[in-house]
Every structure is written in C-alpha cells, then in structure tokens.
Amino acid sequence: MTKSLLALSDLHVTFSTRRGLVEAVRGVTLSLGEGEMLGLVGESGSGKSVTGFAITRLLDAAGRITAGDIRFRGQDITRISAGDFRHLHGAAMAMIFQNPRAALNPIRAVGDQIADAITAHKRMPRDEARAQALGLLRAVQIRDPEKRMAAYPHELSGGMCQRVMIAMAISCNPALLIADEPTTGLDVTTQKVVMDLLTGIAAERGMATILITHDLGLAARYCRRVVVMEQGRLVEEAEPKTLFRAPQHPYTRRLVAASPTASSRIADLVPEEERGRHAAMHVALKPQPAPGTPPLLEVQKLTKRFDQGAAAVANFSMTISTGESVGLVGESGSGKSTTSRIICRLIDPSEGEIAFEGQSIGHIPARDFHRSLFRKDIQIVFQDPNDSLNPRFTAFDCIAHPLLRLGGMRPGDALRQRVEECAQRVGLGIELLTRFPHQLSGGQKARVGIARAIACRPRLLVLDEPTAALDVSVQAVVLQLLDRLRREDDLAFLFVSHDLNVVRMMCDRTIVLQNGHIVEQGESRAMFDNPKTAYTRELVEAVPHIEPKLAATAS
Amino acid sequence: MTSATLRHAGWILRGNPLTAVAAAGVFLLALIAIFGPWIVPYDPIVSNVSQALMPPSAAHIAGTDQLGRDVFSRLIVAARLDLAIAVSAVGISFAIGAVIGAICGYAGGRLDRGVGRFVDVVMAFPLFVLAMAMVAALGNRVENIVIATAIINLPFYIRFARAEVNVRRNVGWVEAARACGDSHLSVVLRFLLPNVLPAMAVQISLNLGWAILNAAGLSFIGLGVKPPTPEWGIMVAEGARFISTGKWWLVAFPGLALMLTVLCFNLLGDGVRDILDPRMRT
Numbered sequence: 133m134t135k136s137l138l139a140l141s142d143l144h145v146t147f148s149t150r151r152g153l154v155e156a157v158r159g160v161t162l163s164l165g166e167g168e169m170l171g172l173v174g175e176s177g178s179g180k181s182v183t184g185f186a187i188t189r190l191l192d193a194a195g196r197i198t199a200g201d202i203r204f205r206g207q208d209i210t211r212i213s214a215g216d217f218r219h220l221h222g223a224a225m226a227m228i229f230q231n232p233r234a235a236l237n238p239i240r241a242v243g244d245q246i247a248d249a250i251t252a253h254k255r256m257p258r259d260e261a262r263a264q265a266l267g268l269l270r271a272v273q274i275r276d277p278e279k280r281m282a283a284y285p286h287e288l289s290g291g292m293c294q295r296v297m298i299a300m301a302i303s304c305n306p307a308l309l310i311a312d313e314p315t316t317g318l319d320v321t322t323q324k325v326v327m328d329l330l331t332g333i334a335a336e337r338g339m340a341t342i343l344i345t346h347d348l349g350l351a352a353r354y355c356r357r358v359v360v361m362e363q364g365r366l367v368e369e370a371e372p373k374t375l376f377r378a379p380q381h382p383y384t385r386r387l388v389a390a391s392p393t394a395s396s397r398i399a400d401l402v403p404e405e406e407r408g409r410h411a412a413m414h415v416a417l418k419p420q421p422a423p424g425t426p427p428l429l430e431v432q433k434l435t436k437r438f439d440q441g442a443a444a445v446a447n448f449s450m451t452i453s454t455g456e457s458v459g460l461v462g463e464s465g466s467g468k469s470t471t472s473r474i475i476c477r478l479i480d481p482s483e484g485e486i487a488f489e490g491q492s493i494g495h496i497p498a499r500d501f502h503r504s505l506f507r508k509d510i511q512i513v514f515q516d517p518n519d520s521l522n523p524r525f526t527a528f529d530c531i532a533h534p535l536l537r538l539g540g541m542r543p544g545d546a547l548r549q550r551v552e553e554c555a556q557r558v559g560l561g562i563e564l565l566t567r568f569p570h571q572l573s574g575g576q577k578a579r580v581g582i583a584r585a586i587a588c589r590p591r592l593l594v595l596d597e598p599t600a601a602l603d604v605s606v607q608a609v610v611l612q613l614l615d616r617l618r619r620e621d622d623l624a625f626l627f628v629s630h631d632l633n634v635v636r637m638m639c640d641r642t643i644v645l646q647n648g649h650i651v652e653q654g655e656s657r658a659m660f661d662n663p664k665t666a667y668t669r670e671l672v673e674a675v676p677h678i679e680p681k682l683a684a685t686a687s
Numbered sequence: 688m689t690s691a692t693l694r695h696a697g698w699i700l701r702g703n704p705l706t707a708v709a710a711a712g713v714f715l716l717a718l719i720a721i722f723g724p725w726i727v728p729y730d731p732i733v734s735n736v737s738q739a740l741m742p743p744s745a746a747h748i749a750g751t752d753q754l755g756r757d758v759f760s761r762l763i764v765a766a767r768l769d770l771a772i773a774v775s776a777v778g779i780s781f782a783i784g785a786v787i788g789a790i791c792g793y794a795g796g797r798l799d800r801g802v803g804r805f806v807d808v809v810m811a812f813p814l815f816v817l818a819m820a821m822v823a824a825l826g827n828r829v830e831n832i833v834i835a836t837a838i839i840n841l842p843f844y845i846r847f848a849r850a851e852v853n854v855r856r857n858v859g860w861v862e863a864a865r866a867c868g869d870s871h872l873s874v875v876l877r878f879l880l881p882n883v884l885p886a887m888a889v890q891i892s893l894n895l896g897w898a899i900l901n902a903a904g905l906s907f908i909g910l911g912v913k914p915p916t917p918e919w920g921i922m923v924a925e926g927a928r929f930i931s932t933g934k935w936w937l938v939a940f941p942g943l944a945l946m947l948t949v950l951c952f953n954l955l956g957d958g959v960r961d962i963l964d965p966r967m968r969t
Contacts, residue, residue, distance in 0.1 A: 478865055502868045512866050520859030524881050537868035584863065 136206075137340050138187070138308055139163040143200035145179070145186050145364075156182040158364035159200070166307065167338045169331065171351030171372075174361035175387075175603035176574070180344050183361070184310045187342075188227050189217055204308070223253045226301035228330075230313040232293035236285040242296045243269070243281030249300045268299040273329060290464075291322035298330060302337065309334060312344045319463040319630065320674040327354055346603060348391045349676035352376060360384050390608035392633035393677055394660070398615050401608035426490030427451040428624050429475065429592055434484035436470055436648075444470045445648045448484070452592065457618060457625035459639030459656060461632060461671070467648035472594045472628045476512045477501040488592075508538040511590035515597040517577035521569040527576075528565040531555065531583045538588045554583040558613060575606035579613070586617060593618075594626045599634065611638060632675050636660050644668050696962045706958025712951035720767040729757035731764040731917045740929065743936055750936035752922075753929065754915075758936060761917035762944050768918055769948075772829065773898035776836035781891055783837075784844025785880060791845070792852030793875045799849070806842040814839040815904060822910045832911040836898050847890050851883035885963040892956035896949035903945055919945050 145157040157179040164170050174180040185191045187202055201210040209220065229235040237245055246265035247258065262281070269277035272295040285293055294314060301309055311330065315323035331354050334341045345351050351358045352372035360368045360375070360383070367381040379385045390401050434448040445467040452458050462468045473479045475486065477498050486494035488506050496504055511534075514520035521530050531551045535541045541550065552562050558579040569577055578598065585593055598614065599607040615638065618625055629635050635642055636656050643653040644667065652665045663669040700707040729747075735755035743750045749759035791799040809817075821835040852875070855861065864874050903920030905911040912918040914925070919941040926937025 473862075476866060478862055499871065502865060502870050507866075507868050510866075512862070514859040514863060516859055520863050522860040522864070522878055522882070533864070534867035581863075584867065 135166050136163050137166045137168075137204070139203040140183070140187070141200055141203070143183065143186060143202065144198045145182050145191065145195055146198045147195045149194065155198075156195070156364055157186065160361070160364075160366050161200075162359055162366065162369070164308070164340050164342065167335075167340055168357070169334060169341045169343065169355045171355035171358040172342055172344045172361065173346065173348055173351045173358055173387075175346055175605060177363070178361040179364035180361050181312055182364075184227070184312050184342065184344050187308075188221070188225055188310060189214075190227065219253075223304045224306055225308040225310065226304070226306040228294070228297050228301050228309065228311040228314045230316050232297045233285055233290060235297060236293060238285050241282045241284055242288070243283075246296065246300050246303055249303045253304045264303070265299070268303055269296070271302070271333065272296070272299045274299075289322075290318050291326055294318065294326050295329065298326075298333065302333060302339070305337060305339075307340060309339050309341045310344065311341060313346070314343070315350070316346070320632075321463065321670055323350070324674040324676075347676065348376075348387060348604070349393075353676040360387065386605055390604045392604075392608075392611075392631070392637055394633060394636065394675075396633070396637060398612055398637055401612060426487065428454045428456075428489060429626075430485075430487045430490075431475065432485040432487075434471070434474060434486070435482050436467075436474060436479070437482045443482070443648055445474070445481075448645075448648075448650060450643060450650075450653075452624045452626060454591065454624055455618070455622040456641070457627060457639045459635035459642035460626060460628045460645060461630060461635050461642060462645035463630065463671075465647070466645040468628050468645050469596060470648075471645070472512070472596050472626060475626060476510055476594050477504075477507075478512075502537075508534070508588040509591045510594065511585040511588070511592075512594040512596060513581050513585045513598045516601045517574055517581050518569070518601065520581050521577055523569055526566055526568055527555075527560070527572065527580045530569075530580050531565075531587055534584055534587050550587070554587045555579075557586070557617065558583040559609075574602055575610065578602060578606070578610050582610070582613065582617070586621070586623075589621060590623065592624045592626065594628070596628045597630065598627075600629070600631070607634075614638070632660060632672060644671070692962075699958060699961045703958055703961075705954055706961075709951045709954035710958065712947065713955055716766060716770065716948060716951065719763055720770045723763045723767055727757075727760035727763050729760040731756060731761040732915050740934055742934075749940045750934075752925065752937055758922070758940055761922060762919070762940055765917040765919050765922065765941075766944070766948075768829070768912065768916065769899050769902060772833055772836065772902040773895050776833045776898045776902075777840060777891060777894050779833070779837040780840035780844050780894075781887070784841045785848040785883075785887060786876070788845040788848025789852045789875050789880050789883070792849035793856050793871070793879060795853075795856075802845065803849075806845050809839075810842045815901065818901060818905060819908070819910060822905060827910060827913065829912060832902055832905055835905070836901050839901070840894055840898065843890065843894070844887070847887060848880075848883060851886050852879045855879055855882060885960045888959040888963050889956040892952050892959055896952035899948055899952075900945065 140163070141161050143157055143160045144155065147154045147156055160179070160183055162170075172180045172183065182191070182195065185195075186197055197210055201208050203209070204220065204224065209217065236242065243262060243265050246268055247261040250256070250261045250264055251258070266277055266281060269280055274280050274292060274295055280288070285296070288296065314330065315326050318326060327350065330341070333339070343351060343355055352375070355372065358370060358372050358375050359366055360381070362383045368375065368379065368384045375384065376388055379388050386402070392401065429452040431451070432449050434445055435443050436445040437443045448471055450458065460468045460471065470479070474481045477493060477496065480498045481494060484494060485492060488509065493501075493504065493506050501507060525533070528551055531554050532547055535547060535550055536543070541547045551565065555562055555565060560576060560579040560583060564572065564576060569580070572580065582598070595614070599610050602610060611634065614625070617623060625639070627635060627639050639656050641654065642656040642659055644651050644665075646667050652659060652663065652668045659668065660672055663672055700710065733756070738747075738751050738755035739753055741747055741751040747757050747759065749757070749762065752758055752761070787802060791802045818835040818839050821838065822831050825831040825834065856879070861874055861878060864878050869877070902911065903918070903923070906918050906920030907924045909924070912921055914921055922941035923938055926934070926941065929937050
C-alpha cells in the first residue's frame with residue numbers, strides 16, 4: 133500500500149438542533165493513500181457528506197467534531213487553528229460541490245474566479261494568475277478556453293460549470309480532492325465525461341480523491357476501494373468487485389439489490405431473504421384488448437413551440453393501450469417534461485392531436501381542462517416530492533384534494549375512509565395523515581404524491597421522474613409499489629425518466645427523445661440490449677453499471 | 688387555532704422574548720382600545736379651565752392640557768380611534784393588494800406589466816402628500832383618512848404579493864393542484880395566497896405602525912380627525928404650541944404612546960411570520 137495521506141480515527145461529529153444533539157457521524161475510521169481514489173457511498177442521512185465537510189472543516193456552525201481525530205500527512209488537523217487550516221485549504225485539499233452553479237459566484241467571470249483561487253494561496257501578478265487559469269480551463273477540456281475565460285456561470289451548461297469547479301479545485305495542485313456528489317443532477321452522458329475527466333486529472337497529477345456519492349454504480353466504475361456508510365457508521369469496506377459479488381453487511385446487501393442494473397427485474401430490488409411477499413407478483417401477461425377498440429391514448433404529430441425559438445417538441449406521435457407502460461427517456465432539454473405536461477393537459481400544444489379513448493382532448497385548452505370529464509382519468513406524479521406537496525396541506529388534505537375536486541365527494545366520514553384506503557394502498561401509515569409535508573421523509577412524501585394521483589382511479593398515470601429525488605432503497609420500494617398499483621388497477625403508465633435501468637425494468641416499450649424529436653422507439657429490453665441509433669447507444673453506454681464483470685474491468 | 692398552533696406559538700415566543708414583549712404590548716393596546724372609555728379616570732372631552740396646564744401629579748399622572756382635560760384619559764381613549772384607522776386601512780390595502788398582486792404574479796404578461804407600471808406611478812408620488820391631497824379633496828372625515836391610508840399602502844402589497852407568488856408559480860404543488868381539477872383562479876386564491884401569507888404578515892405588522900404614524904401625521908397638520916376628539920396626532924399638534932413655555936407633558940406623552948405602539952408592531956412582525964409558517968414547526 134502507498135504512503136498514507138489521510139487517516140480518520142474514530143471520528144464523531146455532532147450537530148446541536150432544536151431537538152437536542154444529533155450524532156451525524158459515529159465513529160468513522162478510514163485511511164487514504166497518496167493518489168488513491170476512494171468511493172464513499174451511502175444514502176441521505178448516512179453522514180457521508182458530513183464526513184467530507186469535517187475533513188475540510190466546512191461543517192456549519194451547529195456541527196462539531198466531538199471525538200476522534202483527522203490526520204493529514206501524519207499531522208493532527210482536528211484541532212489546529214483556523215489560520216493554520218487556511219494554508220491547507222485549496223493548497224493541500226480542495227472540494228468539489230454537488231451543485232456547481234450554486235457554488236460559483238454568479239456575477240464574476242469564471243476566468244477571474246479561477247485566478248482568485250490561485251492568488252488566494254500564491255502571491256503573483258494578475259496576468260500570470262489569469263494565464264494559469266487559462267491553462268487550467270484547457271486542462272479540464274473546455275472548448276474555446278480563451279472565450280470562456282470571460283463567460284459568466286449562467287452562460288455555461290451544468291457540465292461546463294462542474295469543469296470550472298474542477299479547474300478551481302485543482303488550481304493549487306492539492307494532494308487531496310473531495311468530490312461531493314460531483315455529477316448528481318447532470319445527464320448520464322455528461323456525468324461520464326465529467327467523471328472520466330476528473331479521474332484522468334487525478335491520476336495524472338497524483339491527487340488522492342474521495343468520491344462521495346449515493347450511486348453505487350458510479351463508485352464501482354471509478355474507485356478501487358469503496359466504503360459504505362449507514363447512519364453515521366462505516367458498515368463495509370471492500371473492492372467494488374467483492375462488494376457487489378458478495379456483500380457482507382445486510383445493509384450493503386440491501387443497497388446492492390436496490391440499485392437497478394441492466395438485468396434486474398422489479399422483484400429483484402429487495403434482497404432474496406426479504407422478498408417473499410412479492411413473489412406472487414409475476415402474474416401472467418395481461419389480456420390483449422379486443423381488436424377495433426381505440427387505444428387509451430393516441431398522440432399524433434404533437435409540436436410545441438414556446439414564445440420564440442425552436443420547437444421544444446416536434447412531430448411527436450405515440451400510443452398507449454390500457455394497462456401498458458411506456459417509457460420516455462432523454463437528457464435534459466430533450467422535451468420529455470414538456471411532452472408529459474402536454475399529455476397531462478397542463479399546457480397546450482402548438483400543433484397536433486391528442487385522443488383519449490378515441491375522443492379528442494387536444495383541442496380543450498389547458499385552462500379549461502380542469503372541468504373536463506377526462507381530468508380524473510389522466511393524473512400525474514411529480515419529480516420532486518419536496519416541492520409537489522402544498523406546504524400548508526397535511527397529508528390528508530393532499531390526498532383528499534382530488535377527491536373533493538374531481539371525485540365529487542364532500543368532507544365527512546366517507547371521504548376520511550376513502551383517503552385512509554388510498555394511504556393504505558400506497559403503504560402510508562394512517563397516523564402520518566395529520567402531518568405536514570416537512571414532517572415526512574422523502575419516501576413518505578413520494579407515497580403521498582402517488583396516493584393523490586391514484587385517489588380518483590385514473591386510467592393513465594404520467595410519472596415525471598418519480599424516483600429521481602429518492603434514495604435507491606426508497607426508489608426500490610416506490611417502483612415496486614407503482615408496479616403493483618398498475619397491475620391492480622390496469623393503469624397505463626407514461627414513465628418519464630433519465631434512468632435507463634429503471635425504464636428498462638418498468639416499461640414494456642420505450643421512446644428515446646433528443647432535442648424534441650423521437651430518435652428511436654421499441655420494446656424496452658430489446659432496444660437497450662441492441663440500440664439502433666448512435667444516440668441511444670451513447671446513452672446506454674454512459675450508464676455506470678455494477679455488474680461484477682464491469683466492476684472487474686474498472687479495477 | 689388548533690392546540691398545535693398554540694403550542695408552536697408558545698415555542699416561538701419562548702425562544703424570542705422580544706417578540707413576546709411586543710405581543711404583550713399589542714395585546715395590552717387592544718385591551719385599551721376596547722375598554723378605554725370605561726376605565727379612564729376623567730372625561731376626555733369636558734374642559735375644566737381651573738385645572739389647565741397642570742404638570743403631572745398624583746391626580747393627573749400625565750398632567751392636564753390647556754382646557755384642563757386629563758392628558759392620560761385622552762391618551763387612553765385615543766387608542767381606539769388610532770388603532771381603528773390603522774387596522775381598517777391596512778386591512779383594506781392588504782385584502783385588495785394581495786389579491787391583485789397574486790393574480791398579476793401568477794398570470795404575468797400584459798396584465799402584470801400594466802398593473803406594475805400603475806404601481807410605479809403611484810409610488811413616484813411623495814406618499815404623504817398624496818394622502819393629504821386625497822383627504823383634502825374627499826373631505827375632512829375619518830373614513831377618508833382610512834381610504835387615503837389604504838390607497839398609499841396598496842402599491843406595497845401589490846408588489847410584495849406579486850413577487851412572492853411569482854417565484855412559486857412553477858412549483859410542483861401548483862401543477863399538482865391543476866391536475867387535481869383546480870382552475871387557475873382557485874390555485875391563486877386557495878393555494879398561492881395562503882402560502883405567501885406568512886411572508887406578508889411581516890409587512891402587515893410593519894405597516895400597522897406606519898399607518899398609525901400616517902393617521903397621526905394627517906391629524907397633526909389639521910386634516911382628518913377634528914378637535915375635541917382625542918387623537919394622538921392632534922394632541923401632539925395642540926401641545927406643540929406650549930412646548931416653548933416648558934409644558935413638555937402635552938407633547939411627550941402622546942409622542943411616547945405613538946412611539947411605543949409603532950415599536951410594538953415592528954417588533955411583532957418577524958415573530959408573526961415564524962408562528963404562521965407551518966415549516967417552522969416540527
């Protein structure tokens with residue numbers, strides 16, 4: 133093993149909150165060699181980010197290291213003064229944050245920001261710093277670096293901003309780089325490019341890197357060693373290959389199972405020993421509809437232009453039959469959200485025809501669609517459970533809302549019974565119904581959102597990235613729930629997602645969108661196993677897989 | 688109010704004693720406004736020239752004015768009128784301004800631009816002068832003070848509600864409400880307005896103080912409330928004539944009443960927002 137660069141021993145971090153002291157990190161011991169790349173994996177609340185912040189001393193005011201120490205190059209840096217620590221910041225260790233756009237100063241050109249980072253640690257003339265900044269932009273492979281020096285963060289894409297962040301982080305050649313979810317929120321293809329760049333630079337400059345992520349596949353693809361954290365503790369440490377082939381700790385086993393892979397089925401998402409009750413889920417194929425009946429939804433030549441510029445969606449046609457699940461995948465800006473909202477009749481198309489059970493609904497303006505009889509047949513589950521529930525409504529109010537509006541129910545015992553029945557169907561405890569959204573966990577909020585959408589027994593459910601904001605173990609449960617509801621109610625799904633593994637599992641057919649155009653469509657498994665177009669192939673290849681054989685090639 | 692709301696209010700007040708003091712002050716003020724006329728030691732209107740211009744003493748704790756009326760009694764009775772003017776003026780401008788602002792913020796486009804420019808025009812006037820002009824034109828009555836104060840407050844509520852609604856118009860729960868069968872109008876009135884209420888509570892509280900000052904200011908220059916009705920602004924105006932002869936209590940006590948009232952409303956603002964926001968609860 134190489135020389136030790138960083139060593140944490142029995143680190144404890146405690147936050148003081150309104151409800152007293154909360155221990156976020158409870159005894160983490162790990163070490164990192166020079167130039168090593170370590171993956172720190174865990175779900176939200178596992179303490180992985182707090183560990184990273186503790187190392188770089190970026191804990192917020194309420195957090196304190198209560199026990200243990202952090203040694204950097206043999207020196208205990210836990211209790212050195214803020215002044216001494218400032219020399220370490222940037223020069224010896226640097227951090228890359230999750231949301232690059234928020235981490236960059238919006239009113240300063242990126243070239244100047246990088247130059248600032250350089251001059252913060254080394255006195256040098258401004259020209260020289262700017263010349264170095266230009267070199268760094270070149271190193272992170274930004275096209276036209278001379279021009280980009282003067283660009284402001286809002287003029288750059290998310291991936292470009294993250295490259296600028298990387299340039300800033302490596303500007304003083306730190307020995308240690310901590311990347312906290314560096315590619316969360318980026319498209320898979322961008323993620324691949326940014327991660328390839330990051331690992332390339334780290335290897336070239338001999339920087340040790342800690343990759344903090346919730347994505348096991350990502351950690352497996354890029355790290356030699358992966359550490360799994362749960363509730364502030366380190367539960368397992370192994371090479372990716374062994375971790376995925378033979379996870380030791382029950383939590384790791386659950387996490388590995390819950391991470392969808394190219395070959396997983398919905399039932400596989402929970403480990404075998406916990407399966408049982410889902411075993412009976414694989415029922416026979418649904419009966420085909422009688423010939424001659426119109427499809428549930430038929431969309432023809434849909435086009436949407438916003439005020440100016442190119443069409444967000446162009447010439448989009450599709451059909452969905454009763455009980456069918458259709459996936460809609462594409463990168464950000466591909467028009468998938470616009471399409472789903474047009475089909476949901478929340479916005480109006482510029483051109484094209486939408487028919488529901490043979491009846492045209494495309495001509496009803498979105499403004500009046502709430503009065504349409506079809507409103508309750510087409511419902512939607514939103515991406516972010518945090519912002520899709522009214523903060524002033526309790527869970528009960530949220531689920532009761534469509535029943536009052538569309539179900540023709542009045543407040544009373546019947547409504548209460550119906551809401552409780554919906555809550556039970558989505559596995560939400562009845563005692564949680566009196567809570568406000570901020571008192572619920574992400575998974576619970578997702579369940580409220582789903583309960584609200586199915587309350588009026590819709591025929592078509594549009595799911596707009598329903599699990600994108602959830603932890604994988606919660607995602608696994610929510611996906612199983614959705615699949616069960618679909619079978620019980622013979623619901624049709626339009627499943628919008630950027631996660632190909634999820635779509636492959638959930639959808640019979642998939643449509644691939646790029647820049648508002650359909651580039652490929654077909655039966656999900658067949659299409660992803662054997663993509664016809666270059667774009668689909670690129671998407672498929674960018675997904676970090678955690679198959680043992682792929683993990684083996686990574687290490 | 689549910690018991691949870693009350694518990695939460697208690698928690699906020701314990702953690703923020705200044706808000707608790709301000710809340711107690713406003714509560715006391717409300718009691719004075721309601722019961723004032725029945726608890727005062729002297730009649731606030733009837734003059735008693737033999738007792739004129741007496742300094743504070745045991746019998747008249749705030750002294751007497753040039754007609755021998757008890758200043759303390761007049762202060763207490765005036766609270767009702769001053770509060771009534773402020774509360775009704777702010778109530779009117781809040782009710783109208785919040786709805787107009789919320790609709791503009793949600794709809795955007797031409798309506799939003801039109802209303803926005805109108806608001807800019809109103810705000811370009813010196814607002815106190817505008818209020819003076821309105822009271823002078825409409826007639827020297829209490830209702831007109833209320834209307835004038837409401838109109839000069841209106842632009843602030845429109846702007847505030849517009850901005851608060853505008854940042855929320857694209858959040859998920861607005862779309863969700865549409866999918867659940869709510870019309871645009873219902874989304875604005877039943878979803879967005881209640882959500883911007885906590886932020887507006889601060890504005891309301893600050894504005895109450897400001898409206899009281901405004902009403903007192905109008906009376907001070909002889910518009911609106913007429914003597915002998917007890918009102919803090921008039922009391923200051925009448926007392927000002929005697930200040931050069933050292934009769935300080937005529938101005939100091941009504942001035943103090945005004946200052947404390949405005950201070951209480953200002954301090955209350957932030958606390959009210961914390962109490963109304965369900966996200967502050969655990």
